[in-house]
Structure formats: C-alpha cells, structure tokens
Amino acid sequence: MELEFRKPELADREMVNRYFRMNRNRSCEYTFANLYLWSRHYKVAYTIVEDMMVFYYTEYGSFTFPQGDRSNLKKVLDLLMDWSKEHGIEFHMTNVNEEQFQQLEAIYPGRFSIEYYRDSADYVYETEKLITLSGKKYHGKKNHINKFKKLYPDWTYEKITSENVEECFQMALDWRTENGCNEDPEKNAEMCVTLNSLRLMEELRLCGGLIRADGKVMAFSIGEPVCDDTMVVHIEKAYADVQGAYPIINQQFLLHEASQYRYVNREEDMGEPGLRQAKESYHPVFLVEKGRVSLR
Numbered sequence: 001m002e003l004e005f006r007k008p009e010l011a012d013r014e015m016v017n018r019y020f021r022m023n024r025n026r027s028c029e030y031t032f033a034n035l036y037l038w039s040r041h042y043k044v045a046y047t048i049v050e051d052m053m054v055f056y057y058t059e060y061g062s063f064t065f066p067q068g069d070r071s072n073l074k075k076v077l078d079l080l081m082d083w084s085k086e087h088g089i090e091f092h093m094t095n096v097n098e099e100q101f102q103q104l105e106a107i108y109p110g111r112f113s114i115e116y117y118r119d120s121a122d123y124v125y126e127t128e129k130l131i132t133l134s135g136k137k138y139h140g141k142k143n144h145i146n147k148f149k150k151l152y153p154d155w156t157y158e159k160i161t162s163e164n165v166e167e168c169f170q171m172a173l174d175w176r177t178e179n180g181c182n183e184d185p186e187k188n189a190e191m192c193v194t195l196n197s198l199r200l201m202e203e204l205r206l207c208g209g210l211i212r213a214d215g216k217v218m219a220f221s222i223g224e225p226v227c228d229d230t231m232v233v234h235i236e237k238a239y240a241d242v243q244g245a246y247p248i249i250n251q252q253f254l255l256h257e258a259s260q261y262r263y264v265n266r267e268e269d270m271g272e273p274g275l276r277q278a279k280e281s282y283h284p285v286f287l288v289e290k291g292r293v294s295l296r
C-alpha cells in the first residue's frame with residue numbers, strides 16, 4: 001500500500017480539527033495552529049488512512065499516534081508498520097502520551113516499548129489557581145504583580161485585535177534583538193512561529209491578549225483551546241527587565257480568555273533550567289508526558 005502525504009495548509013484547518021476533536025488530548029501538539037506553524041520549520045506531512053489522520057515527521061522517520069475513529073486503530077497501525085517495512089524504515093511513533101501507549105498495549109501486548117522525554121513534557125495547571133494566585137505558594141507571584149501595578153498605575157489589558165497586533169509585532173522584534181535570537185537556530189525558529197502567529201491570528205483562530213503600560217506593549221500572550229476543558233498557551237513574551245511583566249500577562253490572559261477552562265497547558269520547558277524553574281514555580285497539577293515508541 002502506498003500512502004499519500006501532504007503538507008498541512010491553512011485550508012486544511014477544519015478537516016484537521018475534526019479529527020483532533022474525535023479523541024480528547026491535552027497535549028499542545030494537538031491543535032491546528034501548532035501543527036501548521038511548526039510544519040514550516042520541521043518536515044511534517046499528513047495522510048488519511050481508514051478515516052484516521054496520521055502525521056509523519058520525515059526528518060525523524062516517525063509517525064504520530066493516529067487520530068480519529070478508534071475502532072480502526074489496529075488496522076491503521078498494521079498498515080503503517082507494513083508501509084515502514086516496505087520502505088526499509090524502522091517503525092517509530094513520536095509524542096505518544098501514556099493513555100495512547102496503553103491503547104497500544106491493549107492491542108499489541110508487550111510488542112512496543114516507549115521512552116519518555118522529560119524535556120518535552122507539557123505543564124498543565126488549574127486555571128483558577130493561576131488567576132487567583134491565592135495561598136502561600138503563590139505569594140511571590142502576587143508580589144511581582146503588585147510591584148508592576150505600582151510602577152505602572154496606568155496599565156491596561158487588551159485583547160489582541162487588528163488595531164493593536166502591529167504593536168505586538170514590533171514588541172516581538174525588539175524581544176528578538178534583546179534575546180539574541182538570530183544567533184540561536186532554535187530561538188530563531190520559535191520567534192518565526194511567534195511572528196507568524198501574530199500575522200495569522202485570524203486565519204488560525206487564535207486568541208491573544210496584551211499588557212500596555214506607559215503607552216506601549218510590555219507583554220503579550222497567544223493561545224487556543226486544545227480540548228473542551230483545556231486552554232493551551234503557545235506564546236508568551238514580556239520584557240525581562242520589566243518586573244512583574246511575565247506574571248501579570250500570565251494571570252490576565254487566563255482571566256480574560258480562559259476562565260471557562262478547567263486547565264491550562266503552558267507547554268514544555270525544552271530542558272532549559274531557567275524555563276523549568278519558572279514553570280515549576282507555578283505548581284503544575286500534572287505533566288503530559290510524551291515519548292517515542294519503538295517495536296521491541
């Protein structure tokens with residue numbers, strides 16, 4: 001059997017989301033915006049097999065876990081393994097979470113192994129706790145926010161719209177320069193995704209918010225729902241030298257855009273010690289662990 005792979009395009013949004021909605025998943029990869037924006041940097045394509053959608057990372061020779069009608073799961077996996085064998089490729093799947101691996105185990109007991117990568121685990125929090133910041137463990141966050149409000153009594157929160165998105169774009173360009181993104185391929189790729197998120201907010205149905213103080217944008221955040229009870233924050237940028245800018249955009253974005261969702265996924269730390277410390281300081285309620293699946 002030959003599989004026909006296609007690069008995801010903007011016109012595929014509704015179709016891709018239809019398959020994503022068929023299986024609840026809180027992992028940040030399971031949104032069209034994330035898929036589309038990062039597919040411009042990593043070679044990923046999709047195919048539809050037996051009414052299930054599968055993505056293939058050609059650089060790594062890895063499939064994603066099939067999305068769609070689970071009654072077809074064994075048939076689709078058998079087809080993918082046969083295709084890999086025909087093409088002389090070892091069969092692998094990437095970004096597989098614990099629930100998905102249990103489904104594999106139920107169909108093929110003991111046939112697969114999984115290696116989880118801590119650096120790629122998503123941090124998931126209770127939205128209400130990140131809005132109220134009540135209790136001793138959030139005392140420091142509240143202090144930073146209060147400091148910001150004291151320094152900038154004229155601060156405001158605004159939704160990102162066609163009227164102010166260009167200001168966010170310019171702030172992101174400043175952030176790129178300040179953080180040396182041009183010298184770091186990974187940082188540069190992330191910044192390209194940030195700029196394209198702003199440029200394509202309407203087409204990708206993303207929601208965003210910004211903090212304005214002293215008449216200029218100090219921070220902004222962009223996200224979207226990943227399932228019925230979870231908002232994912234894809235992008236959060238603030239000036240590092242503005243005390244409290246990160247905590248206040250974190251809190252205000254959730255208050256205005258995500259208060260109806262029980263959980264918020266703030267994505268992975270990529271193994272960066274400073275980012276890990278920052279994400280752990282908000283006390284996640286659980287991690288979405290993801291790993292690479294191989295045949296034993």
